[in-house]
Amino acid sequence: MDILIKGTVIPVTGPGEILRDGVVAVRDGKIVYVGRPEGLNGFTPERVIGGAETAVLPGLVNAHTHAAMTLFRSYADDLPLMDWLKEEIWPLENRLEAADVYRGTILACVEMLLGGTTTFADMYFFMNEVAAAVQESGMRASLCRGLIGVAPNAEEALAESREFVAAWHGKAGGRISCMLGPHAPYTCPPEYLKKVAAAAAELGVGIHIHVAETRRETADILKQYGCSPVGLLNVCGLLDAPVLAAHCVHVSPADIEILAKKGTAVAHNPESNMKLGSGIAPITDLLDAGVTIGLGTDGAASNNNLDMLEEMRSAALLQKAAREDPTALPAYKALQMATIGGARALGMGEMIGTIETGKRADLILIDLRKPHFYPPHDVVAHVVYAARASDVRTVMVDGQVVVDGGQVLTVNVETVLDNIRESALRLVGRPRERSLL
Amino acid sequence: MDILIKGTVIPVTGPGEILRDGVVAVRDGKIVYVGRPEGLNGFTPERVIGGAETAVLPGLVNAHTHAAMTLFRSYADDLPLMDWLKEEIWPLENRLEAADVYRGTILACVEMLLGGTTTFADMYFFMNEVAAAVQESGMRASLCRGLIGVAPNAEEALAESREFVAAWHGKAGGRISCMLGPHAPYTCPPEYLKKVAAAAAELGVGIHIHVAETRRETADILKQYGCSPVGLLNVCGLLDAPVLAAHCVHVSPADIEILAKKGTAVAHNPESNMKLGSGIAPITDLLDAGVTIGLGTDGAASNNNLDMLEEMRSAALLQKAAREDPTALPAYKALQMATIGGARALGMGEMIGTIETGKRADLILIDLRKPHFYPPHDVVAHVVYAARASDVRTVMVDGQVVVDGGQVLTVNVETVLDNIRESALRLVGRPRERSLL
Numbered sequence: 001m002d003i004l005i006k007g008t009v010i011p012v013t014g015p016g017e018i019l020r021d022g023v024v025a026v027r028d029g030k031i032v033y034v035g036r037p038e039g040l041n042g043f044t045p046e047r048v049i050g051g052a053e054t055a056v057l058p059g060l061v062n063a064h065t066h067a068a069m070t071l072f073r074s075y076a077d078d079l080p081l082m083d084w085l086k087e088e089i090w091p092l093e094n095r096l097e098a099a100d101v102y103r104g105t106i107l108a109c110v111e112m113l114l115g116g117t118t119t120f121a122d123m124y125f126f127m128n129e130v131a132a133a134v135q136e137s138g139m140r141a142s143l144c145r146g147l148i149g150v151a152p153n154a155e156e157a158l159a160e161s162r163e164f165v166a167a168w169h170g171k172a173g174g175r176i177s178c179m180l181g182p183h184a185p186y187t188c189p190p191e192y193l194k195k196v197a198a199a200a201a202e203l204g205v206g207i208h209i210h211v212a213e214t215r216r217e218t219a220d221i222l223k224q225y226g227c228s229p230v231g232l233l234n235v236c237g238l239l240d241a242p243v244l245a246a247h248c249v250h251v252s253p254a255d256i257e258i259l260a261k262k263g264t265a266v267a268h269n270p271e272s273n274m275k276l277g278s279g280i281a282p283i284t285d286l287l288d289a290g291v292t293i294g295l296g297t298d299g300a301a302s303n304n305n306l307d308m309l310e311e312m313r314s315a316a317l318l319q320k321a322a323r324e325d326p327t328a329l330p331a332y333k334a335l336q337m338a339t340i341g342g343a344r345a346l347g348m349g350e351m352i353g354t355i356e357t358g359k360r361a362d363l364i365l366i367d368l369r370k371p372h373f374y375p376p377h378d379v380v381a382h383v384v385y386a387a388r389a390s391d392v393r394t395v396m397v398d399g400q401v402v403v404d405g406g407q408v409l410t411v412n413v414e415t416v417l418d419n420i421r422e423s424a425l426r427l428v429g430r431p432r433e434r435s436l437l
Numbered sequence: 438m439d440i441l442i443k444g445t446v447i448p449v450t451g452p453g454e455i456l457r458d459g460v461v462a463v464r465d466g467k468i469v470y471v472g473r474p475e476g477l478n479g480f481t482p483e484r485v486i487g488g489a490e491t492a493v494l495p496g497l498v499n500a501h502t503h504a505a506m507t508l509f510r511s512y513a514d515d516l517p518l519m520d521w522l523k524e525e526i527w528p529l530e531n532r533l534e535a536a537d538v539y540r541g542t543i544l545a546c547v548e549m550l551l552g553g554t555t556t557f558a559d560m561y562f563f564m565n566e567v568a569a570a571v572q573e574s575g576m577r578a579s580l581c582r583g584l585i586g587v588a589p590n591a592e593e594a595l596a597e598s599r600e601f602v603a604a605w606h607g608k609a610g611g612r613i614s615c616m617l618g619p620h621a622p623y624t625c626p627p628e629y630l631k632k633v634a635a636a637a638a639e640l641g642v643g644i645h646i647h648v649a650e651t652r653r654e655t656a657d658i659l660k661q662y663g664c665s666p667v668g669l670l671n672v673c674g675l676l677d678a679p680v681l682a683a684h685c686v687h688v689s690p691a692d693i694e695i696l697a698k699k700g701t702a703v704a705h706n707p708e709s710n711m712k713l714g715s716g717i718a719p720i721t722d723l724l725d726a727g728v729t730i731g732l733g734t735d736g737a738a739s740n741n742n743l744d745m746l747e748e749m750r751s752a753a754l755l756q757k758a759a760r761e762d763p764t765a766l767p768a769y770k771a772l773q774m775a776t777i778g779g780a781r782a783l784g785m786g787e788m789i790g791t792i793e794t795g796k797r798a799d800l801i802l803i804d805l806r807k808p809h810f811y812p813p814h815d816v817v818a819h820v821v822y823a824a825r826a827s828d829v830r831t832v833m834v835d836g837q838v839v840v841d842g843g844q845v846l847t848v849n850v851e852t853v854l855d856n857i858r859e860s861a862l863r864l865v866g867r868p869r870e871r872s873l874l
Contacts, residue, residue, distance in 0.1 A: 385514065
């Protein structure tokens, strides 16, 4: 289907590159033209979307999440990290069945699509169900099975990962790609990391891993191995693969140099890092060193939503606060991180992340006729500092309209909500004081 | 008119006090019953609002803003503080006319109401226009004319303030109250502060002032007077009045003790402090010392929206990040700050801020049937960590429904948007690169 999109196009190809009253032409899932309407030669669209007071942006890329953890949204907040994991989250995760993961993931897809996120990187388990939810929702995703090297099923999980890659890599019309997902340096011993690195090379896929999330992790790794988490991964050869390193909160200048040299991409999760009290990642230093940075929400249990517009704002504000410098991480850089930065971090930089001819058509339309967008002094600053998920009206992934007029077209949302309630109730057993289950 | 509101009532009277399937009865602008429906004796409402999957909360209180600065939203971002003020904001403010301030304020009122804010504390100029906008919008507000003690018109401005208090204090059916607004310790010399304190005592009104917003202010005051900004205000007798002290970012333990002893209330503005790189206020220390704390957005030029739900979330996340402690400022405390804390800070703690029999009916209804609120494990955590302005469906101020089904009833929003565009265009002259003016 040929679709024409009209509006103020923010292609994310340069800080000042804004195309007022522009058009984007989409054919066979691809962007075939971006520019002034008068440059459109013989394109007769079957549908025209957008118009005045509409901003057109690349779909947002959530570079690190555990989608199915929507199941635990607001279940246990404001607790010390280890109590939260050990006493609250892990016991519930142990009770998860495949159907719950499907339900949690499809809910996450609905929420992300409604907020303009078109692609996400996920690490969890029951990954066939995750992939099925992605396929059904129409989203794009990079998926990996989480691997705990110290667990009794470590080898089995790696074998499962191979099967998962064989089954899903490049599937759903190319919307699903796969990675290997060793959980973290503190849960995967060096020998296991080496094995994963070898498997990634053999399979031709990237690696998604948590790195240097907490001060404690960094101290423990130093004590155990005499080096930093980043250093350990480097020594194990893991960074020779294309790596998506989530968090990198506690990284030294030497670590940053390694990440830059190895081309390792970082997924920054400002709200999760804040909520869990993990610390503040040195994002401006990482950017200065030339490290590719994407932006992520992490799981809904530590956020508690999957709103990438909000995450952009938090990313920009947090760097300014940490450095007491209002010029740190300006709006456009936050927008880059949430689009092309994330796309590159997921190995999709040639395919999505900007609005350019030849790329796949992952596009979102934001309604600018809102009080909180007035007066329209700076449309980029508005998107980063003032926008919210509900401003997204239309979402297209791979040329397919999946959200129209603020409604998801691919999934029955009422059923998703009813199912998740049922799963949540079974998982927790007895609802707590402020629960409405 | 007798109105009955149904839903899950979060009265903000205790962290676990949630009334599932409760009702709030409103008569003559007042809350006359809160509880189970079966306890309603002979109340025959003319209208019933809410129902299943609705949260009912006290209206949010924006404890510090400059409403008309919506005119400068996104006009100049990511700049060093003094360049931003001197080269960008002040030149535009010099061009402001009374009509612009009315337009900027009514836009702010619309935005705040749509996001569940029912009351705000404002410091600006052309305050008659601000009061007119408040009256028209149906909001509640505490208003003061900003006073620059070092300006040539300092005496005239104080005289104007007296007239403003005489004209508006207690007006708009009691929805408008007034304060005196000495801008800050660094713009108001001690003699002037003493004069303002005396005038406040004589008029029986409180004082709204910026205090210790930046590291530089604190250093400059120390150099000039040998004490902290808080210490200076104390010595001048200013803190003998009911004071609403905005910011208090750079306060020492001794300052905190003074604030607690004097009953000075603090308006915390996390997003503005972050965006301007001002620093991180020691909110948990202030709370521990027993200081009353409200939450504010500050002006839209440094935020860039007036979304108090977002501000709550940022407040909670920022304290956790600053202290690397996930238990710092839990959800309920953030909610308290945004409701009863702000109400007390504005001297309205007996009148609004909680849902209790006898209080004025300032209430908001949030639609919980949304993907980002599922599953409903904890309704308070959901409101603080996951909600957004667009989740607010109904807003009542002083018993009047002013937002219904997400639409403002008191103001023609389309006219407001068109007018603000016209004012903004005149003020800036030539629009900038990313402007859509």
